[in-house]
Amino acid sequence: MTDLADAVVAPPAADPSAVAAPAGTAAPAGPARRDEEPRWLSPVERAAWLRLLAVVELLPGVLDTQLRKDSGFSHFEYQTLAMLSEAPERTLRMTALAERTNATLPRLSHVVTRLAERGLVERAACPTDGRATNVILTDDGWAAVVGAAPGHVRTAREAVLDALSPAQVAALGEIAAQILTRLDPEGRMTDPGA
Amino acid sequence: MTDLADAVVAPPAADPSAVAAPAGTAAPAGPARRDEEPRWLSPVERAAWLRLLAVVELLPGVLDTQLRKDSGFSHFEYQTLAMLSEAPERTLRMTALAERTNATLPRLSHVVTRLAERGLVERAACPTDGRATNVILTDDGWAAVVGAAPGHVRTAREAVLDALSPAQVAALGEIAAQILTRLDPEGRMTDPGA
DNA sequence: CTCCTTTAGTTGACACAACAACTATAGCGC
DNA sequence: GCGCTATAGTTGTTGTGTCAACTAAAGGAG
Numbered sequence: 487m488t489d490l491a492d493a494v495v496a497p498p499a500a501d502p503s504a505v506a507a508p509a510g511t512a513a514p515a516g517p518a519r520r521d522e523e524p525r526w527l528s529p530v531e532r533a534a535w536l537r538l539l540a541v542v543e544l545l546p547g548v549l550d551t552q553l554r555k556d557s558g559f560s561h562f563e564y565q566t567l568a569m570l571s572e573a574p575e576r577t578l579r580m581t582a583l584a585e586r587t588n589a590t591l592p593r594l595s596h597v598v599t600r601l602a603e604r605g606l607v608e609r610a611a612c613p614t615d616g617r618a619t620n621v622i623l624t625d626d627g628w629a630a631v632v633g634a635a636p637g638h639v640r641t642a643r644e645a646v647l648d649a650l651s652p653a654q655v656a657a658l659g660e661i662a663a664q665i666l667t668r669l670d671p672e673g674r675m676t677d678p679g680a
Numbered sequence: 681m682t683d684l685a686d687a688v689v690a691p692p693a694a695d696p697s698a699v700a701a702p703a704g705t706a707a708p709a710g711p712a713r714r715d716e717e718p719r720w721l722s723p724v725e726r727a728a729w730l731r732l733l734a735v736v737e738l739l740p741g742v743l744d745t746q747l748r749k750d751s752g753f754s755h756f757e758y759q760t761l762a763m764l765s766e767a768p769e770r771t772l773r774m775t776a777l778a779e780r781t782n783a784t785l786p787r788l789s790h791v792v793t794r795l796a797e798r799g800l801v802e803r804a805a806c807p808t809d810g811r812a813t814n815v816i817l818t819d820d821g822w823a824a825v826v827g828a829a830p831g832h833v834r835t836a837r838e839a840v841l842d843a844l845s846p847a848q849v850a851a852l853g854e855i856a857a858q859i860l861t862r863l864d865p866e867g868r869m870t871d872p873g874a
Numbered sequence: 875c876t877c878c879t880t881t882a883g884t885t886g887a888c889a890c891a892a893c894a895a896c897t898a899t900a901g902c903g904c
Numbered sequence: 905g906c907g908c909t910a911t912a913g914t915t916g917t918t919g920t921g922t923c924a925a926c927t928a929a930a931g932g933a934g
Contacts, residue, residue: 527841596891662731
């Protein structure tokens with residue numbers, strides 16, 4: 487994994503003569519401008535980072551492929567339907583749904599249009615706010631989620647959970663929670679109600 | 681995080697009357713067809729899975745945004761250039777580069793075309809195999825990677841590493857390695873040489 | 875040497891996501 | 905109640921990614 491490691495995270499050093507200054511882990515001899523001198527990664531940090539990057543790169547494809555094949559949904563479509571299936575009345579406002587799925591409003595609007603064409607969701611004007619649109623999961627949509635869920639869970643096991651010891655699963659939960667304090671400080675994806 | 685949790689991973693149970701069979705964690709009363717009865721996730725598993733999913737969803741956007749803003753690259757373009765910067769002669773075959781970046785050959789071909797238009801890489805016929813194409817990082821491309829690396833490392837710290845204790849970083853490395861045995865059994869992304 | 879299969883890569887058509895521009899309603903100040 | 909600004913969504917355009925078809929060279933069987 488040396489190539490990937492160095493390439494992504496350290497400045498390129500394959501040709502050391504060409505890049506003296508930014509290559510090293512240590513600061514240059516002279517007084518460094520602090521803002522521009524990054525703290526390079528330690529070997530342990532580098533390994534963790536690169537592997538996380540690989541997971542982040544590969545996992546979406548695995549999920550997408552399984553869902554597409556077994557149920558005809560993209561992962562994003564599945565998440566959209568799943569969020570609705572959990573909501574009271576199986577209904578959510580566009581904005582609320584976009585937050586929970588980490589989608590922009592335009593993206594969600596397009597996806598909802600396509601799902602509506604397939605009869606899985608419906609749009610309805612919000613009675614209390616003329617600007618808002620409610621999205622409602624239809625019975626067909628409900629059935630589709632229920633049908634797709636088992637395969638999705640199986641994939642989660644095969645691709646991730648079953649590769650880990652129980653202690654590692656717990657640790658992963660902790661670690662991911664820590665990371666999310668940076669990536670999602672408001673907890674929009676993890677804590678919809680708040 | 682209850683909504684997200686249940687929605688993605690458990691079958692929808694907001695309206696219990698509507699979905700008796702597939703909702704529960706326990707097997708139905710009758711003799712279950714083993715292939716179709718998934719093992720639902722325990723609370724700990726579910727929490728870990730959903731948070732991992734959120735990280736996987738959010739991290740690419742963060743990386744992309746920072747690189748795009750500070751250096752004008754997508755994360756994939758950066759990875760492509762970085763791989764080349766590490767390679768002997770700053771040169772790689774299309775196929776080798778595609779493996780290291782987890783790209784399909786068509787995708788890489790398009791990206792290389794665009795990078796070549798910007799003068800960052802060059803195509804060259806492989807002298808030993810008439811079918812192959814070598815991609816070479818130009819001096820401009822080299823300079824671009826060197827310029828982009830510090831910001832990328834800083835983002836890696838801010839978004840992930842600095843949120844974790846040293847022990848957690850080490851644990852993350854272990855866990856991600858375990859997951860990659862499932863996602864990437866051949867180690868193509870993590871072990872280019874082999 | 876010739877045919878056939880496999881490998882390497884490019885190209886073009888289509889699908890989807892990001893961004894920007896636009897419409898329409900709500901809510902507020904006066 | 906008039907006008908302003910902010911909010912909620914939709915629509916169109918543009919850039920990437922995926923898939924399928926295609927070209928071309930390498931390697932093997934006869």
